[in-house]
Amino acid sequence: MSVAILLITHQEIGDALLNTAQQTFGELPLPITPVAVTYDIEPEALIPKLTKFIQQLDDGDGVLVLTDMFGATPCNLAIALEKVSMVKVVSGLNLPMLIKVLNYPNLDLNALAKKAICGGKDGVIDCQGESSNG
Numbered sequence: 601m602s603v604a605i606l607l608i609t610h611q612e613i614g615d616a617l618l619n620t621a622q623q624t625f626g627e628l629p630l631p632i633t634p635v636a637v638t639y640d641i642e643p644e645a646l647i648p649k650l651t652k653f654i655q656q657l658d659d660g661d662g663v664l665v666l667t668d669m670f671g672a673t674p675c676n677l678a679i680a681l682e683k684v685s686m687v688k689v690v691s692g693l694n695l696p697m698l699i700k701v702l703n704y705p706n707l708d709l710n711a712l713a714k715k716a717i718c719g720g721k722d723g724v725i726d727c728q729g730e731s732s733n734g
Contacts, residue, residue: 603709604657605632605701606665608650608674609693612636614666617698629705631657637674646677654685662686662709664701666693666716688713696723 607614614634622628633653637646657663663685667675670691678689688709690697700719701712 601659601661602630602705603661603707603712604659604663605630606650606653606657606663606678607632607634607667607693607698608637608665608678609634609668610637610672610674611639613668613693617693617695620695621698621702624699625702629702633657637677643673643677647680650677650681651684654681654687658685662688664709664712664716665689666697666701667691668693690716690720692717692720694720694723696720 607618614636618632618634621632635646635650635653637643654663665678665681665687667678667689668691669675675689675691678691681687682689686709690713697716697720700722701716704712704715707715
């Protein structure tokens, strides 16, 4: 058994990140499902669909839900799912976060959430360092 991943993002951000991860890893070490929150859908209508995904993905070790932006609709939907099952939500999804999570498939839900946060933060770097003028 392992933790499953649910990506809830604006438009197809999750699909693009997942595609890149698949190109990097080949076979993904954790089950991942992306869900695009589009502007033409009523967010409340997604709750039953997301609940079903959580129930299908969770094999007993929980589901790590990664969202792209705190306070936005995808994140708010994810937070509503924390009542459904053993779910942990981390916001600020970027490619380094996703890659970091996939590199630690044997961690439990809480430890994997911590790796996600570290991966996301550590992946944001000022490439010009202290010589930057702005």
